[in-house]
Amino acid sequence: MSTATITPPAAVRGARSEGRIGLRANLRHISALVRRNALQIKQDPESMFDALLMPIIFTLLFVYVFGGAISGKGHQAAYVNYVVPGLMAMMGMNIAQAVGTGINDDFKKGVMDRFRTMPIARSSVLIAKIVVEIGRMLVATAILLGMGFALGMTVHTDVLHLLAAVVLSLVFGASLMWIFILLGLTMKTAQSVQGVAMLVLMPLQFGSSIFAPTTTMPGWLQSFTDVNPLSNLADASRALVNGGAVAHSVWMTLAWAIGITAVTAPLAVMRFRKKA
Amino acid sequence: MASTDTFTDIRGCPSGARPLHRPRRRVPREPPASSFPTRSGDFGTGARTRTGTGARLRNPAERARRQWAVSGWAGLSVVCRPGVGGMAQSRGMTSIKATSGGESAVRVRGLVKHYGSTKALDGVDLDVRQGTVLGVLGPNGAGKTTLVRVLSTLVxxxxxxxxxxxxxxxxxxxxxxxxxxxxxxxxxxDEKLSGRENLYMIGRLLDLSRKDARRRAEEMLERFSLTEAAKRPAAQYSGGMRRRLDLAASMVGHPAVLYLDEPTTGLDPRTRNEVWREVRRMVGDGSTVLLTTQYMEEAEQLADELTVVDRGRVIAEGRVDELKARIGGRTLRIRPTDGHRPAEMAEALAASPVTGVGGATADVEDGTVTVPIVDDDQLTAVVRLLAERGFGIAEIGTSLPSLDEVFLAVTGQKASVPQDPRPAADNSDDLEGAAV
Structure with missing residues (x-):
């Protein structure tokens, strides 16, 4: 009663007798899983709160709490141009963090086990997650920029440079996601994933050039902020928005992104495959 | 009860004779009107089944019922005589391997999986013949889930x-x-997705086109009676709906082999029956099933063959009724008509010259007389004797020990049933291993 209309499994099997999953099939699987993650957000809009509200709260806080102190009273507008490109870097990180707790949760709920017993590349589940998170990052970045412009930010270069800054922070954010995926696959509970993520994120975010120029920091901290990839990213996007030398910080950021992905992505996929 | 009997029996045909692709046609669930008692409480023990191994059936109504059930398979090219399979197989641990003509859909040899010092699987061998249901029965921690996880490439x-x-x-x-x-x-x-979206997603992941995935999702929703709830997120489903959705999800791809890992654990009896019904339908559609359960009744209801596992080892295996026959003898239960006291009947039987009836006992509470069965002729002899002595028989039937008793007997955890010496000898090695 049910089977007559559908391709019998034997035919599917025959077509892919070696079991490899082709590129097109892989893309199809990823898009089905992206759809799943998007539907989850639709079903649970609260999960978008971080992407929607964080940029607003952070911009307001930093511009009005620290802006005066850092750039001088009444010079908040100048600080907007300083901090918003930096916040773009930070936003990516904070959102990337959600991927770890999400993966951890999927394993708890058992839906991961279903995926892992299906004839799909196991990486496709992770890639779909990353695609959706990048979408969330885009939303957050758009809101952040909107807030920035509302508070008086001006682009000193051009739209293309601004877009380049956005893309750069997305690329870097995506590379960070692999770290969080790895964390999510290794830690036992979603809470501990979040705890560890905060521990790593706080020093990286504040020990960087995101919020304030590093020139007033002691030497030992400066040597840390100089290698901190977030400083590179913040410097790069600032230079892309405000003008100035971009080459070094952009290349450094890309090198970091590639390096992080090259190391953590295979580890994460392996962990995903082996996780009992 | 009745439905299971027909079910087990049909698939108990010699497997070589069974067509690989079964017609979509269902085995009729309900037998035609029969005078045989069908209420499970008739003899007071719901846990016992009143089946008897097929070939030995003496009860004409029962025999008729089975034959009718077989002839119900009108679309089948091969019609086999009911009840042949059960007795054709030899006893002992190697019975399945030695006698099964059918191809093994699942074949496991010497499987070992240790977690630290815990031996989740400690050398498991088993076979699931194509188109049959193998029940893997064992308590919590016996290694059932690890087995399924290995077989589904998760471990x-x-x-x-x-x-x-x-x-x-x-x-x-x-x-x-x-x-x-x-x-x-x-x-x-996925709990956050609706039933429909879940099934659609799975269809897409199984390389169905959008259209086919959508159609297949609708089919599955309808089949598992979820159409009305299709739009709701799975998190809002009741336990039974949730399990049906799980079953539907695993059926989207027409799997040749289906693993059901404790499919009814935590479900209430009504929902459990719903799930059983669906599982039977799947099997009717030709799936090979490996079912793990800790419920004897579930194994009895669904499985053709059984593998009993404990602490990562197989401690017994065989056909369900065969296994039961090995552990304890069959018994004959007789309910006298009103006016005859069970105790008198038992006394009369015990004192009679018929072989093997010395052990006749009366169950006063139940109002029945139980007679251990030593050989087949005994049944007729008992009936004739009772007739000669003027006892009226209201109900009569044979029963095998329940799987609870089988399990306890083979695991040695609680020997609640007097054991047949032969299987005990067969299993002595395993029992030692299991009893540590």
């Missing part, structure tokens, strides 16, 4: 081999995943 074994539909779990996991379906407490659906 890699430390040693041993496992082939599913001809694919090796270790070397051909991708191909293997194409032919299996998994329903368990863990392999679940």
């Amino acid at each position: 890699q074994p430390d040693a041993g081999t496992a082939m599913v539909a001809g694919y090796d779990v270790l070397t051909q996991p991708r191909q293997l995943r194409r032919v299996i379906g998994l329903t368990g407490q863990y392999a679940s659906v």
